[in-house]
Amino acid sequence: MLNLVLFGPPGAGKGTQSTNLIEKYNLVHLSTGDILRGEVTAQTELGLKAKALMDAGNLVPDEVVIGMINNKLEENKNANGFIFDGFPRTTAQAEALDKLLSDKGTSINHMLALQVPDGELIKRLLLRGKDSGRADDANEEVIANRIKTYNDKTAPLINYYQNLGKYTDIEGVGTVNEIFERLTEVIG
Numbered sequence: 123m124l125n126l127v128l129f130g131p132p133g134a135g136k137g138t139q140s141t142n143l144i145e146k147y148n149l150v151h152l153s154t155g156d157i158l159r160g161e162v163t164a165q166t167e168l169g170l171k172a173k174a175l176m177d178a179g180n181l182v183p184d185e186v187v188i189g190m191i192n193n194k195l196e197e198n199k200n201a202n203g204f205i206f207d208g209f210p211r212t213t214a215q216a217e218a219l220d221k222l223l224s225d226k227g228t229s230i231n232h233m234l235a236l237q238v239p240d241g242e243l244i245k246r247l248l249l250r251g252k253d254s255g256r257a258d259d260a261n262e263e264v265i266a267n268r269i270k271t272y273n274d275k276t277a278p279l280i281n282y283y284q285n286l287g288k289y290t291d292i293e294g295v296g297t298v299n300e301i302f303e304r305l306t307e308v309i310g
């Protein structure tokens with residue numbers, strides 16, 4: 123199995139690159155952001171609770187997203203592997219993911235971290251906000267909170283995967299194709 127964590131701040135291009143990577147390596151894409159937005163649209167109980175947190179740029183509780191990932195792993199037992207996009211976002215999530223995968227006799231191969239400067243992130247997110255319809259892309263204060271949340275809660279995971287010898291950083295500025303090539307070079 124090939125299990126990748128695609129990592130980086132909001133607006134780093136994780137979703138775009140995931141689309142290319144799942145095709146090349148025949149992987150299942152697990153984006154907690156996409157799953158949560160699906161719950162919001164379907165107006166499930168979970169979605170109704172998550173919406174306010176997401177719209178403010180705050181994280182949804184760990185147990186909620188860990189449960190979602192567990193369900194998706196169960197639903198895709200015969201997958202070639204997974205791309206985790208937007209998950210894990212906290213140390214508790216990373217530990218839970220390791221446990222879920224090891225229970226299934228597998229593990230994370232690489233964490234690929236897209237590096238993009240803050241100024242570029244803000245520009246990209248505001249541009250996306252014009253047609254994404256995402257409330258969290260439309261407002262500069264919310265974007266700033268998402269970047270702060272990333273720095274406070276999510277960036278420490280760099281160390282977590284570095285200690286496991288699984289961390290690689292990737293220059294995230296360039297054309298979509300250039301960045302894709304940089305990623306595939308590392309994955310092999």
Ligand code: ADP
Pocket residue numbers: 131132133154155156158175176177179180181182183184187207208209210211215258268
């Ligand atoms: P981005 O990376 O562009 O901010 P995502 O689609 O990954 O966008 O996430 C959107 C929002 O969904 C986050 O701001 C957060 O509220 C929620 N979310 C997504 N993934 C997680 C996660 N793993 N843990 C907690 N909250 C999450």
